[in-house]
Structures are given as C-alpha cells and as structure tokens.
Amino acid sequence: MTGRQRLALIVLLAASFTLAVDFSILNVALPTIGADVGFTLENLQWIATAFSLCAAGLTLLFGRVADLAGRRKMFLIGMALLGAASVAGGLAGDPTLLLIARVGQGVATAIVVPAALSLLLSSFPEGPLRAKALGLNGSLMAAGFTTGAILGGLLTDLLTWRWAFFINVPVAVAVLLIAPAVLAESKPTTKQRLDVPGAITVTLGLLALVFGLTYAAEHSWTDPLTLGSLAVAVLLLIAFTAVEHRAKFPLVPLGILKRSTVAWGNIAGVLAFVTETSLVFLLTLYLQRVLGYSPLGAGLSFAVLGLGTVLGGILGPKVIGKIGNKKAIVYGFIVQAAATGALVLLSSSPASIALLLVATFVGGVANLVVIVGFMVTATSGLPEGEQGLATGLATMSQQIGITMGIPIMSAIITAHLVGLGAQDASAVLSGVTVAIWVNAGLCLLTALAVALFLRKAAPVPD
Incomplete structure (x- = not known):
C-alpha cells in the first residue's frame, strides 16, 4: 500500500468500527439510562430500535445518494452528523432528546457505512490489496458489535453511560480533519437523477420490515401490529419492484x-x-x-x-x-x-x-x-x-x-x-x-x- 492508501484505510476503518460499536454499546446500560433519563421499562427498547430502524431502513437510499452527490461529500456529512448526534445523546436529560440523538446516529450510520465501503473499494483495485482491506473492514465491523457490549459495560461501571455517546466525538472530529486530505472524491461523470418514487417505497418498506421484526421479538409473531407491519413491508417492496421496472434512472x-x-x-x-x-x-x-x-x-x-x-x-x-x-x-x-x-x-x-x-x-x-x-x-x-x-x-x-x-x-x-x-x-x-x-x-x-x-x-x- 502507498502511504496515502494506508491513511485512507485508517480513516475509513476508524469510522466503520465506531459505527459498528454504536449498534450494541448502549444495550448493557439500558436500565441505567432508563432510570437517569426517565424511560419507562416497556419503552427502553426504543433506544436501540430508533437506531436500527434508521441504520437498516435508509442505507440503500444513502448508498445511491452517495453515488450521485459524491461519496466523500456524503461520508463527511455523515461523520459530522454522528458527532452532533453523539453530543446531543450525551447531554440528553429527557427521553425525546435521547431518541432524537439515536435517530441521528442511525441516519449517520446509513450515510457513512455505504459511502465508506465505496471509498474503500475505489481506493484499492480488485485483487489482493482490496481483499485485505475488505478483510480488515469486515473484522472490525464484526468485532465492533462485540466490543460495544464490553465497552458499554466498562464505561457505565467506571464513568457514566453518557460516555457511550461522547466517545464518538473525538473520532468524528479526527476523521473530519484528516479525511479531506486522504480521500479522493468520486461520482458519476454523466448526469443522473435520484429515483424518488423508488426511494420512498423501498425506504418505507425496509422501515416497516425492520419495525415488524423488532416488534415481533418484543411481543410476538402473531401480534396484529407485527403482522400488519410485515404485510405493509411486503406490499411496499412489491410496489418498489414495479416502480424500478419503469424508472428511467432506477434506484436499484x-x-x-x-x-x-x-x-x-x-x-x-x-x-x-x-x-x-x-x-x-x-x-x-x-x-x-x-x-x-x-x-x-x-x-x-x-x-x-x-x-x-x-x-x-x-x-x-x-x-x-x-x-x-x-x-x-x-x-x-x-x-x-x-x-x-x-x-x-x-x-x-x-x-x-x-x-x-x-x-x-x-x-x-x-x-x-x-x-x-x-x-x-x-x-x-x-x-x-x-x-x-x-x-x-x-x-x-x-x-x-x-x-x-x-x-x-x-x-x-x-x-x-x-x-x-x-x-x-x-x-x-x-x-x-x-x-x-x-x-x-x-x-x-x-x-x-x-x-x-x-x-x-x-x-x-x-
């Protein structure tokens, strides 16, 4: 690897690992957060659900937006949003602000992860170097899920759960300072448009799917809201397929x-x-x-x-x-x-x-x-x-x-x-x-x- 490639890899891996940690870092601390901020026991799961809904439901949309608007630009926007949402979460004193912060972190994840992976692919040609970079990226993403559980427990026991949010801020700042110098912008040379009907149907369909799956775990697979959410997801995804067949610039x-x-x-x-x-x-x-x-x-x-x-x-x-x-x-x-x-x-x-x-x-x-x-x-x-x-x-x-x-x-x-x-x-x-x-x-x-x-x-x- 060249020196620039190494720096680019470090920046992209640091961002991806941080976002992977965010998936699980608050799970251990949920009871403590609920007591401090004022969540009722039955609503605690929304701290995790608010994040995963946005992270899973919006990632395909923002992957395509990054193609059109520029991957480096979207990567930097996402990291700035992650920093701001993490500050808000760490300072939150009521459930509403905390949930807004988790939504912000979920949206940031949906923006940054596909953009970072695209930038990683464009930084390394197909072959051994790309496979090595993807291997490091995959290992850190998976390890981040486990690390989040460990780190959440340590921070909650030794300091406060608020550091589970604040720990993202220095990473976001460092990435925003270094990334513009080591990451090259990439976007299509021909003019294209975003497939708005496709974006709406697939995003709402994915949101309904993730909500239905999450609700099933908390209640049951036969609950009317679970079945209704999954049915809506199927209908929207079928509609998305129909839209894509006719779109001039399809999302997928x-x-x-x-x-x-x-x-x-x-x-x-x-x-x-x-x-x-x-x-x-x-x-x-x-x-x-x-x-x-x-x-x-x-x-x-x-x-x-x-x-x-x-x-x-x-x-x-x-x-x-x-x-x-x-x-x-x-x-x-x-x-x-x-x-x-x-x-x-x-x-x-x-x-x-x-x-x-x-x-x-x-x-x-x-x-x-x-x-x-x-x-x-x-x-x-x-x-x-x-x-x-x-x-x-x-x-x-x-x-x-x-x-x-x-x-x-x-x-x-x-x-x-x-x-x-x-x-x-x-x-x-x-x-x-x-x-x-x-x-x-x-x-x-x-x-x-x-x-x-x-x-x-x-x-x-x-």
Whole structure:
C-alpha cells in the first residue's frame, strides 16, 4: 500500500468500527439510562430500535445518494452528523432528546457505512490489496458489535453511560480533519437523477420490515401490529419492484440482482450476520440467566469472540486467495456450524464457560471468513457507477442481518418457554439449546445453497 492508501484505510476503518460499536454499546446500560433519563421499562427498547430502524431502513437510499452527490461529500456529512448526534445523546436529560440523538446516529450510520465501503473499494483495485482491506473492514465491523457490549459495560461501571455517546466525538472530529486530505472524491461523470418514487417505497418498506421484526421479538409473531407491519413491508417492496421496472434512472437496476454473485453474495451476508449476532444474544441469556453472570461479566466473556473475528478478518483474504470466494463462504459456514453446534453441550455447570470460549473463538474466525467472502463476492466485477449501489446492498444485508437475528431467535426461545410453562434457569437453558440447533442448521443450509447456486460471473465493463 502507498502511504496515502494506508491513511485512507485508517480513516475509513476508524469510522466503520465506531459505527459498528454504536449498534450494541448502549444495550448493557439500558436500565441505567432508563432510570437517569426517565424511560419507562416497556419503552427502553426504543433506544436501540430508533437506531436500527434508521441504520437498516435508509442505507440503500444513502448508498445511491452517495453515488450521485459524491461519496466523500456524503461520508463527511455523515461523520459530522454522528458527532452532533453523539453530543446531543450525551447531554440528553429527557427521553425525546435521547431518541432524537439515536435517530441521528442511525441516519449517520446509513450515510457513512455505504459511502465508506465505496471509498474503500475505489481506493484499492480488485485483487489482493482490496481483499485485505475488505478483510480488515469486515473484522472490525464484526468485532465492533462485540466490543460495544464490553465497552458499554466498562464505561457505565467506571464513568457514566453518557460516555457511550461522547466517545464518538473525538473520532468524528479526527476523521473530519484528516479525511479531506486522504480521500479522493468520486461520482458519476454523466448526469443522473435520484429515483424518488423508488426511494420512498423501498425506504418505507425496509422501515416497516425492520419495525415488524423488532416488534415481533418484543411481543410476538402473531401480534396484529407485527403482522400488519410485515404485510405493509411486503406490499411496499412489491410496489418498489414495479416502480424500478419503469424508472428511467432506477434506484436499484433490477438486472444487478440477476447476477449470481450479487444475489447469493448478499444472501450469504444476511445469514452470516443473522447467525453470529443472534448467537451473541443467545449466549448472553445463557450467561446471565443460567450461569448468573453480571451484564459486564457476560460482555467480557465475548472478548474471545472479538479476537476470533479479528483473526478471521486477517485470515479471510488469505483463504480467498488460496481457494476462492465461493469455497471460502461454503467452508466458513461449515466450520461455523460445527462450532455453533458444539454449544448444545452447554450445561448449568460453571465449567461450561471453557466450551463457550473455545467454540465462540472458532466460530468467530469462521464467520469473518464468510463475511470477507460475502463482501468480495457481492462487490466485485461491477462497473464504477454501480459500486455505491452494490456496497449499499451489501451494507443493507449487514444491517438487516443484525436486526433480524435477535427477533428470530427470541421468538424460538419464547415459544419454547411458553410450551414448557416455565421461566427458570433449566427452561432457559433448554430454549437456548433449541435455538442453537436452529442457528447451526441455518449455517449448514446456507453453505449448501451457496455451493449449489453461486456462479462466478464475468466482470462487467464500464
């Protein structure tokens, strides 16, 4: 890498890691925040939901806006918004301001993540350097989710939950100072327009989908509001497809979804994030409800998983270089399934922590090999004008995967506990075990589907 490429990589990775941390940094601190700011217990989940709704629902839109308006420009706007929203969140004294701050952070994530990934792709040509950069990006994004849980507990215990917001400010300022000097602007040379009807239908459809999934985890899959939200999401996404067929400048040229690499790469990405982030949720329940760990202790137990994801991000490009994208995804999912499946042996004995640490480390390495393979597969072989769209789709897959995993596994556990008619530690362990079997099964099914259906596509000329 050149010196400029190294600086660009540091800036982009710092931004992406910070935003990944924001997904989970407040989870451990939610009860403390509720008591300080005045949230009722039933409304606490909106601190997380307000963020994930915007981060997942708006990312495709802003990925396309970055294509049209300029990726560096949107990246800088997003980082400025992140800094401002973080200051507001740290100073919030009432629920309204705190929720506005979380919405601001979610919108900033939807702006910055696809723009940063597009800038990273434009900074490194296809080949080993790009694979290495994507590996580092993937490892830090995944490690950020785990780091957020650890960091949130530490900041809340040692200082105050407000530092979970304030910690973003120096990062945002540093990025805003350095980025203009090391990142080159990129946007299309031909004049294009934003597909407004497409933007409205897909954004509202994604918002309805994420809301429905989140509400299902908090209430039930049969709740009228859950079913209504998911039905609205389906109708809006069907309308979006119809709009795109007729649009002169479509938000998503539907032809891109006919490419095997884009379609199956993103399916693999969704399942990679569904399985690993939901596993963190399952094991958090196990550690706290079965082994009796404190929230901070449970968070620290995932440090080994974080190390595994970093190692996986480093190994991912090497694995891809030796066996190719497709085999990296397939074999990665198989190893992840084996590591996850081993967790069905967890018991109420404190000694089970050893199995948990080993299995999550191995699974974390494998999961990041899959994520690097997904990123390389879903974003390679495309013309420059579609890079932002492809990265927007890849980023949306990541955000949707993170959002979907917990509701799905939560619904499995809830149904199991209702069937048992119990809520004690033994019942929770039984429910977690069932959900772990489902998690491992999803990994194996995805490996099989990718092995059968992912085809290598020839690069598309500009």
